[in-house]
Amino acid sequence: MNKPLQDRIAIVTGASAGIGLAIARQLAADGAKVLINARRADRLAAVAAEINAAAGAGTCIPLAGDCAEQGIIDSMLNTAKRTFGRDADLIVVNAGRGLAGSVISSDPVQWEEMIRTNVLGAAALMRAAGKRLLARYADDQTGASGPWLAGPPRDMIVIGSVVGRHVSPFSSMYGGTKFAVHGMVEGVRRELGPKAIRVTLIAPGFVVSEFQGVAGYADDWFNSVKDRIGPPLEPADVARAVAFVAAQPPAVHIADLLIRPTRQEYP
Numbered sequence: 001m002n003k004p005l006q007d008r009i010a011i012v013t014g015a016s017a018g019i020g021l022a023i024a025r026q027l028a029a030d031g032a033k034v035l036i037n038a039r040r041a042d043r044l045a046a047v048a049a050e051i052n053a054a055a056g057a058g059t060c061i062p063l064a065g066d067c068a069e070q071g072i073i074d075s076m077l078n079t080a081k082r083t084f085g086r087d088a089d090l091i092v093v094n095a096g097r098g099l100a101g102s103v104i105s106s107d108p109v110q111w112e113e114m115i116r117t118n119v120l121g122a123a124a125l126m127r128a129a130g131k132r133l134l135a136r137y138a139d140d141q142t143g144a145s146g147p148w149l150a151g152p153p154r155d156m157i158v159i160g161s162v163v164g165r166h167v168s169p170f171s172s173m174y175g176g177t178k179f180a181v182h183g184m185v186e187g188v189r190r191e192l193g194p195k196a197i198r199v200t201l202i203a204p205g206f207v208v209s210e211f212q213g214v215a216g217y218a219d220d221w222f223n224s225v226k227d228r229i230g231p232p233l234e235p236a237d238v239a240r241a242v243a244f245v246a247a248q249p250p251a252v253h254i255a256d257l258l259i260r261p262t263r264q265e266y267p
Helices: 018-029 041-055 070-084 108-135 169-195 211-215 219-229 235-246
Strands: 009-013 033-038 060-064 090-093 155-159 198-204 256-259
Touching (some): 009 018, 018 041, 033 070, 041 060, 108 155, 169 198
Parallel strands (some): 090 155
C-alpha cells in the first residue's frame, strides 16, 4: 500500500528537537525522503539514525548548520537534489526561537539574533526554495490541465504562531517576528499560488517542547498556563497537521491553519 507522502522529497529546518523533530518523523513515516537541518550536529545525526532505523535506510539525511546563512540554505537544497535525485518539493520552514517578555520587558540583547533567525532566515529560505519550486515547470504548463496535476505537489509550509495573529503582552517581541512571518507567507502565497505552488501557514498555540526553556519563560509561569489550559499541544499534533496539508491532492490547498489546545482561550 502506498503511503500518503510516497515520492515526496522534504526539507525540514529546526529538526533536532520539538516540532521540527516531530515533523521529520511524521513525514518519513508517511513515505517521504527527508533532509533535516539544525545547528546541533551530534543531535541531528542521532535523529537521522533514528528515522532511518524506523523508516528504512536512506530515508533521512542530516545537514547541520545555521539555516539563516545563505550557504547552508543552498547546501540543503543542493544536497537534497543530489541525494534523492531531484529538487525537494516539500519545504518546511520551521527553525525559530522564542523570547519571553514584551517590547518593553524583553531582553533587547537577544532581539537581533531572534529577528535574524525568525524573520530574515525564514525569508531567505522561502526565497531560495520558491525559486527552485518555480523552476520545476515552465509558466505555460501550470494551466487547469497542466502536468502539475499529475506529479507530486509543490509545498512550502511555514510554522508561525498563534501570537503572530493575536498579540500577547507576555511575548510581544517574539510575536512581532511571527507577525512578520505571517505577512511574508501570505505575500509569497499570492505570488506563487498561480504557479501551482502551495504556500501554507500553520500557527500553533501552546506546544510543550524545549522552546519554553530556550525562550526564557519561568517554569512557574508556564506550569500555571498548563494548569489553566491543559493539556497543551504536543509537537506530534503539529506534525500531523503538516503531513495532512502536504497529502492533499495537487489542486487542493489548505493555506492557513491555526491549532490550539481545546481549552486555550487566549491568545
